[in-house]
Amino acid sequence: MGSFIIQGSKGLEGIVDIGGSKNAALPIIASTVICPREYILENIPDIEDVKDMFDILHTMGCKIQYEDGVALIDTRDLNTFKVPEKLVRKIRSSIILMGAVLQRTGNVEIAYPGGCEIGLRPIDLHLKGLRKLGVEIVEKNGLLIGTVKEPEGIEISLDYPSVGATENIMLYAVGVPGKTTIYNPAREPEIVDLQNFLNICGYEISGAGTGVITIEGKNIKSTETVEYKIISDRIEAGTYLSAAASMKSKIYIRNIEKSHFKSITSIYEDAGCEIRETKGTIVIKNSGRLNAIEKVTTQPYPGFPTDMQAQFMASMATANGITIIEETVFDSRFKHVPELQKMGANITTIGRVAVVEGVERLTGAEVESKDLRGGAALVIAALGAEGTTKINNIYHINRGYEKFVTKLQNLGVIITEV
């Protein structure tokens, strides 16, 4: 599964270029199956999850070429409504194919999805939404079998602003006759990107990023090639920001949309970092030990993202004072805590609350990455630790970070992948 070996250092310096957003690219790639045509997608990150999504589409008959961040996808020869089970179980976004394949073929056969093990992660809201839109769904031998029966636009109110459920409903509803309205949808920038992409394809969606999304069902006949550029990854940007903030550093983070991660930058400013923005670039400077933040609670967008909780915790592990971190989005997202403790962090958890008492410095140790962001948190902890850290099981990290080793090396980090 591979390991990173990281030498603790005194600080980061240099420039890092942020790649395309994992959580925007995956549903957009999935949505190319809805309409049989060719697509040219730019800024697709070179990460394991994207490779798995390509494998799924390829297995279903689509043609894919990928080079230098550009994917050419041809979905005209999709030849099945059965989504390959093994691959579906590897990644989270595979479930979005449920809505997309149903819209294309009227049927779907799909397993429960994989992704980070950070809690229960049910898909009841996805299924409830699709059923309301006229899809019959039964479960057989662990597979979900969906058939379009009476498609009709309707009002759907989500009990929770689930990212995946919002996307799945959008992908199916684009071609459902009539008007579908989603109340309390997820408002993440990745949902706005999905709306923008679908509208360029010719569909009619409005309201993404607000509390109501409206979809006018349309039957697209166009075969014209669609070109689209994916937004940059706010969580990747936030991860480099956390890394720089954890030590005496000055780095330039390029290719970002600052408005997408205000909740992250404002917390690091409160902790004592200097953050400036010029067009598309952030300069972050930290000249001393961070100040602890009294309390941070993860929330759906525009709140502080759960996907930054672990990295933030790693920063606060050496801050001056006590930080309380509450995880409200997922029920089991503290698997990095015992690993940080092995490095000398003083963290206590009570249910979904972690109390982090900053220590002067962490020490290198052999630790294990249990999930994507927890793994990134261990890298951040290792950067400022005394001595060498070995992080095992880095598969999880490579699922979501493009050229992680090279980008860190460019910032002066001594890191090798073995």
Ligand SMILES: CC(=O)N[C@H]1[C@@H](OP(=O)(O)OP(=O)(O)OC[C@H]2O[C@@H](n3ccc(=O)[nH]c3=O)[C@H](O)[C@@H]2O)O[C@H](CO)[C@@H](O)[C@@H]1O
């Ligand atoms: C590939 C992708 O885009 N992944 C992101 C997506 O995951 P994902 O789409 O899985 O996250 P959701 O927003 O759906 O989940 C948020 C919460 O809602 C619950 N829930 C969700 C659906 C459902 O049917 N029933 C239910 O109870 C989940 O268990 C969880 O507690 O959004 C999360 C929240 O921002 C991010 O951490 C993930 O990085």
Ligand SMILES: C=C(OP(=O)(O)O)C(=O)O
């Ligand atoms: C939880 C994450 O990913 P996924 O939903 O793909 O497991 C993440 O990106 O932090």
